[in-house]
Amino acid sequence: MDYSAAQSGFRQQHNMRLRNSSVDGPDGGQLFDDTSAAGPANQGVYRNQQAGPQAAGPPGQSFLSDPMSNLAMVYGSSLATQGREMVDKNLDRFIPISKLKYYFAVDTVYVGKKLGILVFPYMHKNWEVSYQQDTPVAPRFDVNAPDLYIPTMAFITYILVAGLALGTQNRFSPELLGVQASSALVWLIMEVLAVLLSLYLVTVNTDLTTIDLVAFSGYKYVGMIIGIIAGLLFGRLAYYLSMLWFCGAIFVFMIRTLRLKLLSEAAAEGKLVRGTRNQLRMYLTMSIAAAQPVFMYWLTYHLIR
């Protein structure tokens, strides 16, 4: 009742702030949909929060009629706003929040299509990321754009499924969840650092950011989850078969995605371009793609006994 109204009012205020401040999103389509329902009760609470000083609104009328407490409330809310702005400004220096928001701008259709491509990448024809005035389009408008939603969810699900697998073998204890989580995270960080180092050594001019690499490295967790679940339900043979399928799928997916980003234009179209530089780039793409099945096997085989 009051709690839910306040919560939806806060969400609307958040959406309002997003709309006003996101000039970096592609114009013409916002990053996030405004799902605020235009109900009269919501509008009332929303307007109440926006117009602080005139707050003689429905909730707490008698509390706010006293001018001193009115003044105190205005002062308190202005302090809170200042504090929040300062935190936002300082946090933005370390973690680029606005760039992260781009990677989470997904919707259900995108997630469904992307999972389909991850499981079966052989029928997908057009792998190019579409751009809009030099910035990549948000993932909800282009199925080839990398996102961070699927990798994050897959990582968390992997930890839970690992706990489940350990539990069915009576090897579970709550600390093991944390151990699994930090271990997988460390492998992810090492893989991303290794890819960054090799990209630096080969001097590839690419627009792959670090977060893109984290996203690509996180896509293999989807296959790992399905492999472990198949192994739990149907035995070791099902585990090996599903891992084989997903290793092939993630290999093809990575090659087709990285080919467009790392190789030069001519080589990406399939023509054989000679020269050591293009050869190095091709080797780099192949080794990044080949490292994925190795990690997939390494992180799951100890869960299936």
Add this chain to the structure above:
Amino acid sequence: MAFTLYTLIQTAILCINAIAVLHEERFLSKMGWGADQGVGGFGDDPGVKAQILNLIRSVRTVMRGGASMASTTLQNCSVHLNK
């Protein structure tokens, strides 16, 4: 394999330390990896060897600055923690 974030930090410090202590005259020049032997091809293709030499030299320069103090304090902390 129980890797933790702490072992990752330890590994990173040890690797950077290993790169930083490669001695210039006694070792690298003998192998043809000296700092003056990498910059051959100007233009847009430095090559892998030149990039590696640049990396070694820059790690050494950074480590001789304030980062060496940070790494020694980190190593002392790890010694205390492992006791």
